[in-house]
Amino acid sequence: MKEKVHSKFVSLFGEGGVFYAAAGRINLIGEHTDYNGGYVFPGAIDKGILAEIKENGTDKVRLFAIDRDEYVEFSLSEESLPSQHWPRYIFGVCRETIKRGGKVKGFDAVFAGDVPLGAGLSSSAALESCFAYAINDMNGNGLDLFELARIGQSTEHNYCGVKCGIMDQFASCFGKAGHLIRLNCKTLEYQYFPFNPQGYRVVLLDTCVKHMLADSAYNKRRESCEKAAAEIKKNHPEVDFLSDCKRVWLDEVRGKISEEDFIRAEYVIGEVQRVLDVCDALERGDYETVGEMMYQTHFGLSRLYEVSCPELDFLAKLARKMEVTGARVMGGGFGGCTINLVKDELYDGFIAAAKEQFNAQFGHDLKVYDVVISDGARKL
Numbered sequence: 001m002k003e004k005v006h007s008k009f010v011s012l013f014g015e016g017g018v019f020y021a022a023a024g025r026i027n028l029i030g031e032h033t034d035y036n037g038g039y040v041f042p043g044a045i046d047k048g049i050l051a052e053i054k055e056n057g058t059d060k061v062r063l064f065a066i067d068r069d070e071y072v073e074f075s076l077s078e079e080s081l082p083s084q085h086w087p088r089y090i091f092g093v094c095r096e097t098i099k100r101g102g103k104v105k106g107f108d109a110v111f112a113g114d115v116p117l118g119a120g121l122s123s124s125a126a127l128e129s130c131f132a133y134a135i136n137d138m139n140g141n142g143l144d145l146f147e148l149a150r151i152g153q154s155t156e157h158n159y160c161g162v163k164c165g166i167m168d169q170f171a172s173c174f175g176k177a178g179h180l181i182r183l184n185c186k187t188l189e190y191q192y193f194p195f196n197p198q199g200y201r202v203v204l205l206d207t208c209v210k211h212m213l214a215d216s217a218y219n220k221r222r223e224s225c226e227k228a229a230a231e232i233k234k235n236h237p238e239v240d241f242l243s244d245c246k247r248v249w250l251d252e253v254r255g256k257i258s259e260e261d262f263i264r265a266e267y268v269i270g271e272v273q274r275v276l277d278v279c280d281a282l283e284r285g286d287y288e289t290v291g292e293m294m295y296q297t298h299f300g301l302s303r304l305y306e307v308s309c310p311e312l313d314f315l316a317k318l319a320r321k322m323e324v325t326g327a328r329v330m331g332g333g334f335g336g337c338t339i340n341l342v343k344d345e346l347y348d349g350f351i352a353a354a355k356e357q358f359n360a361q362f363g364h365d366l367k368v369y370d371v372v373i374s375d376g377a378r379k380l
């Protein structure tokens with residue numbers, strides 16, 4: 001990938017620049033909890049974005065995306081919003097850096113990635129984090145890693161229409177090889193947990209489906225949570241987020257919020273607790289409990305939060321049937337991957353059965369990604 005990027009860079013822009021990289025992510029547990037002030041438990045993976053970048057002495061950004069074979073340029077003023085979708089991630093990062101008082105000098109960049117698109121592995125966060133990190137470094141802005149993660153998140157909010165939480169950009173910036181990171185999304189306290197489950201493998205099964213309107217459905221979930229939290233706050237003023245709520249407080253407002261908002265909140269309150277339970281279990285080396293929680297999360301995401309789909313439900317059900325330790329839909333949902341915790345001795349049989357039965361049921365192949373927990377954003 002590096003040679004490809006470099007030879008394109010030289011042919012387009014002349015003398016080479018500096019390489020930066022950032023990763024996609026997995027999340028062991030804690031889904032749709034980030035924007036509710038709850039816990040998440042992600043890690044960066046060995047798939048990401050690689051960019052070669054160099055200042056060009058103008059006020060323009062000139063970009064070439066290898067994977068799309070597309071060239072785009074824009075200037076750094078707010079009116080220059082690119083019409084295509086992918087350059088908006090980088091435009092947004094530039095604008096959000098400027099909004100925070102950072103300098104952004106014009107630059108040339110060529111980039112490529114190997115995060116599968118639409119698989120729920122945060123290819124967009126990898127792109128944002130890579131450029132947020134690079135721009136900060138090249139311009140000597142001195143913003144800390146949290147601010148870089150927030151730049152990516154605000155890019156999603158203000159330039160891409162997704163009201164996401166902080167998890168993906170956080171993982172992409174803070175990732176550390178061999179470690180998952182538990183983040184409290186309210187206080188932003190975080191802790192690295194070594195993750196090397198002896199006797200188990202973590203594998204992603206990509207349904208290769210991505211449902212339309214996932215972004216608007218995502219934003220709608222967030223609104224439901226905020227409505228529920230606002231109603232609970234009337235009785236319990238200390239509540240800022242759903243993660244502050246006890247389950248019985250939710251019961252008090254049943255009937256005052258829609259049934260839909262109620263079941264969304266019910267899922268989130270359960271999920272916040274599950275992250276803590278999983279971390280405790282991991283410290284005891286109790287992977288069976290970790291796996292059981294993953295199944296509970298899948299159930300909640302499918303039946304209460306309603307962000308699953310037939311393909312994901314099929315894979316989670318098959319995993320259960322084959323006595324896989326844990327399986328669930330990962331990331332925002334509406335397609336993408338399941339994450340599976342599988343005993344070594346079951347691995348081959350499970351993967352073979354999943355491939356065959358998935359194809360027989362849906363008429364197309366799934367993809368298999370073994371997970372390697374890796375470092376986050378960096379200069380190479």
Ligand code: GLA
Pocket residue numbers: 030031032033034035122164165166167168331332333
């Ligand atoms: C997407 C968002 C994250 C998070 C997950 C669900 O990946 O970008 O902020 O909400 O969905 O956990």
